[in-house]
Amino acid sequence: MFGSGLLKGLAITWKEMLTPKVTIQYPDEIYSLPDRFHGRFKLDKDACISCGMCVRACPNNVIKMETETVARKKRLLKYVMDIKYCLFCGFCVESCPKNALGYEKDFELAQYKLDKVPLVLVDEEPLPPEEKERLEAEAAQKIAAAKAKKEASGGKDKGGE
Ligand code: SF4
Ligand code: SF4
Numbered sequence: 436m437f438g439s440g441l442l443k444g445l446a447i448t449w450k451e452m453l454t455p456k457v458t459i460q461y462p463d464e465i466y467s468l469p470d471r472f473h474g475r476f477k478l479d480k481d482a483c484i485s486c487g488m489c490v491r492a493c494p495n496n497v498i499k500m501e502t503e504t505v506a507r508k509k510r511l512l513k514y515v516m517d518i519k520y521c522l523f524c525g526f527c528v529e530s531c532p533k534n535a536l537g538y539e540k541d542f543e544l545a546q547y548k549l550d551k552v553p554l555v556l557v558d559e560e561p562l563p564p565e566e567k568e569r570l571e572a573e574a575a576q577k578i579a580a581a582k583a584k585k586e587a588s589g590g591k592d593k594g595g596e
Pocket of ligand 1: 494526
């Protein structure tokens, strides 16, 4: 019949006009993302032990990390993710033994300038030499005290035998 295609098309248009919309007016409205969404990375600096497992797990060498060792403890100085090479595969997050690395739900990671693309999660200066010396001395004192205590208790045990 002449015009049947037009009528079919109009029927579909009317049907779609009356069904609830699934689209939203981004960016005025933001879709509610699931908890496991892989968005911007976040790092809990206090939980991080600077082990480098995340760096080694990354297939694209996205993560650059710098540390310093003070009084036998590693201190995180820089943690930068060049996310233009990131696959959002999650290997780094899964490999973290302390759950220090995770995701936020923010997916708006585009930048106008290329040098703004890397995510700088930690950027700290090394400790000043005098502070390092103080911490080293404190640690040495603690070790010496523990050693002396151990020797004293060892001597007692031997005397008691
Ligand atoms: S999500 Fe994958 S590609 Fe991106 S930094 Fe982690 S391990 Fe590397
Ligand atoms: S794997 Fe976790 S604890 Fe180790 S350096 Fe990476 S973020 Fe820190």
